[in-house]
Amino acid sequence: MNTVFALIKRNVKLFFKDKGMFFTSLITPAILLVLYATFLGNVYRDSFTSNLPEGFVLSESIVDGLVGSQLISSILAVSCVTVAFCSNFLMVQDKANGSINDLRISPVKPAALSMGYYVATLIATLLICFIAAAICLAYVAIVGWYMSVADVLLLFLDILLLVLFGTALSSVVNFFMSSQGQISAVGTIVSAGYGFICGAYMPISSFGDGLRKVISFLPGTYGTSLLRNHAMRGVLAEMQTQGVPAEVITGIRDSLDCNLYFFGNAVGTGAMYAILGVTVAVLVGVYILMNIAKRKEK
Amino acid sequence: MDIIKIDDLYKSYGDVKAVQGISFRVKKGELFAFLGLNGAGKSTTISILCGRLEKDAGRVELNGKDLDENGEDIKRAVGVVFQSCALDKPLSVYDNLKCRAALYGITGEAFEKRLKELSDLFELAPVLKRPVGKLSGGQRRRVDVARALIHEPEILILDEPTTGLDPQTRKSVWGIVETLRKEKGMTVFLTTHYMEEAAEADYVVILDGGKIVAEGTPLQLKNAYTGDFITLYNVAEERVQALGKPYEKLPEGYRVAVADTAEATSLILADPELFTDYEIVKGKMDDVFLAVTGKKLTGGTEK
Structure with a gap:
């Protein structure tokens, strides 16, 4: 355990020593938020208002709250995975500069070495994504806040799961990389x-329809849906309170992917958590097995 | 006692046969030198030896333990100094050594105690808080050796440790290695392409094209593959020619090749007037290398 802890500490220190990488990763979600709000906000707004029954008028705050929630769930869904790929550079850098040789000549088990990289990337990515989430929530608070404490907590749980997923996926993919260019x-x-x-x-x-079916096999899709559900639950509930018919709400939920269907069957949030959880476990298992199999260079 | 036994070791990278069935022994406490050009198979062999590279065939035994069955124990018994620094350059010397020590289970007070010993030995105190990447070549090399010794290994493997270092730093690194060997009885396994380093070894194996082409003590190798050389000063070239032996013109004299010391003695006795200002030396490791490989070694590359 001490070995894994020492490796995690080393990897985290190396990540934060590269200040350029850290700040770039940190400001990327903020830049995305500005770009989304500037260029996609109106698209989302028009798409949403066109779905409302004719003559039905909602307050600006609700419309802005819904659009804002959709924006932040999109940003967080992308950031959790892309930031993980950006942060998970150390295992490739160690191969490129030869540091991995120094680690492999010590009596470190391959599983410990792989967990050292995984957990360090997880910590760095979580830190960046939680800061990004705080910025996103501040944005929603400005444009129209309808989330409960439970929604916020669940949103952070979704981020945790998606970061676990993104880190595991990037670990498996980056395992085959050996240069900074790759x-x-x-x-x-x-x-x-x-x-x-x-x-x-x-x-x-x-x-x-065909593309929808293919995408329904990708676990990340369910992470996006979880974020959408928890970011938008409050504002959709408020819309219902203000008299928007339930079938319209269901239509909005369907059109914004709060409701997802696997070959026509609705996938509940419990199933979404299970899919992501199992995927993370499988990917981490595969990553560790790959490291064990490649204990030595061939 | 043999601390390293290697039998019929083979390793290929695709079509390139890096190591082709080499076998040798290293005795406990000796300075063992692997001499060869770049690409001769030196680094491949030590990569296998320290458990980093998979071998194709053969048997590797360290301290009586088979590498395939006791990889972890063997890794604890071996310290390696790589050709180029493999430490984390953005981190301080202290952080690097602390992390690497933890990989061997050395933490807390045990680490601080070991750090103090190494720091005294290698004069690391002034650089402990500095990033490895900001150190001079010589300082970095001292840290590399300290890292290799952090877990008090029985065998120190040095993979061309002085390549690229200035003469003074090279001398200082070499001094440290000699101290360790003499005071701690440590076995040192050296790969080098510097003849003067190989000449200091207890036993030398010369590799060429992945095969052992010669081995023995420096004296055995010199006796087997080169003769003696008489250097004559203040004589006319015609008189040297008259000896009927191959010779080489030097800036201030002539270097005459003879089969052995006995032949040199008989030449001196036959013409004592000629030998008024002279010296007799054994052949150098360069001559041995040239004789067994047909190649001259300069800076690791063939000439």
Whole structure:
């Protein structure tokens, strides 16, 4: 245990010594928030108001609260995974600069070595994503706050799960990388593509039937949906209180991916947690097994 | 007592046969030198020895334990100084040593005690709080050796430890290694392409193309693969030619190659007037290397 702790401490220290990387990772979600609010806010608003019954008028605060909640859930869904890929550079850097040799000649078990990288990346990513979440919540508080304490706590739980998932996924993918160039390329691809396939940039409900079915196999999708559910629950409840018919609310929930369907069957939030939890366990298991299998260089 | 036994070791990288069936022994407490050009198979062998690289075939035994069955025990018995620094350059010397010590289960007071010993030995106190990346080449090398010794290994493996160092730092590193060997009885396994370092070893194995081409003590190798050399000063070249032996012109004299010391003696006795200002020396490790590999060694590359 001491060994894993020593490795985690080393890895975290190395992460925070690279101040450029840390601050870039930290400001990325804030930049995303500004970009989303500037360029996508109106798209989201128009899409939402067009779904309301004709002649029905909602207060600006509710509309802004709904749009804001949708924005922050999208940003957090993307950030948890992309920041994990950015933060999980150390195991590749160690290969590139030869430090891994010094670690491998010591009697460290491969599982301890892999957990050292995993937990250190988890800590760094969680720190950045929790700060990003605080910024996002401050934004929602400004535009229209309808969340309860339970919603906020569940939102943080969702972030924790998604960061666990993002870190595990990046650990498996980066295991095969051996240079800074490769990891930068992977980071760029993930940053550009993940938002689409997890339903953050565009709701999955807006995709074609075939694509929807394919995407329903990707675990990250359910993480996005969990964030949407907990960020928007309060504002949707308030809309219902103000007289929006239940079927309209269901329509909005469907169109914004709060409700997800796996081959036509509704997936509840409990099942979403289970899917993410099992995926994290499987990915971490695979990552450790890969490290054990590659105990020595071939 | 043999502390390292290697039998029929093979390792290939695709079509490249890096190590081709080498076998050798290292005795406890000796300075063992692996001599060869870059690509001769030196680093591959020690990577296998310290449990970092998978071998294709063969048997490696350290301290009577098979590497395949006792990898962890063997790692505890071996300290390695790599060709280039493998420590974390952004972290301080103290943080690096503390982390590496923890990997061997050395923490708390035990670590502080060991750090004090190493710090005294390598004069690390002034640099303990400085990042490794900001140290000079010589300081960094001292930290590398300290890291290799953090767990008090029985065998110290030095993979071309003085490559790229200035002569003064090279001498200082070498002084430390000699002290460890003499005072602690540590076995030192050295890979080098510096002839003068190999000449100081107790036993030398010369590798070429992944195979052992010669081995023995420096004296045995010199006796087996080179003759003696008589250097003559203040004589005319015609008189040297008249000896009928191969010779080489030096800036201030002539270097005559003879088969052995006995032949040198007979030449002197035959023409004592010629030998008024002269010296007889054994062949150098360079001559041994040239004789067994057909290659001259300069800075690790073939000439």
